Amino acid sequence: MNFKVMSTHLELTTQQRTEIEPKVKEIKTIVDEYESERDALRTELAEQREQRRQSSTQSGTSALTDEEREERIQRFRNSPTGQKFQQLRAKREKSQKRIDVLIAQINETLTDEQRQKFETEIQVPVLESEQRERRRRSRQQ
Secondary structure, eight states, rough: OHHHHHHHHTTOOOOOOOHHHHHHHHHHHHHHHHHHHHHHHHHHHHHHHHHHHHHHHHOOOOSOOHHHHHHHHHHHHHHHHHHHHHHHHHHHHHHHHHHHHHHHHHHHHHOOHHHHHHHHHHEEEEEEHHHHHHHHHHHHH
């Protein structure tokens, strides 16, 4: 969400710009922080996956049984990385709610015509989990 592009596209008045710009900046900050944390966790998870893959290759381990898979999931949930994952999920939900509030406040500032353009032509950020993002990408292909 680029404020200058949005401002020009919606033909915002000076008063509207003054009210909306801080909200857009806050949304951008929220998105940037979330994406940074998400990317760091992705890297950590990829490294752990690679270590497990190498470990199973070296030990000659084949596919996991259902019990082994469930045990691994439980160990992950209780691990520091699993805790980070849960914290990121909670932060995503809280941050998305804040973005939704800011978007509603922006909408209140717009005229009906501007609101129509905003809702149909401006891409509003949605914080996505890894799974949601993968599903979205696969649908686009």
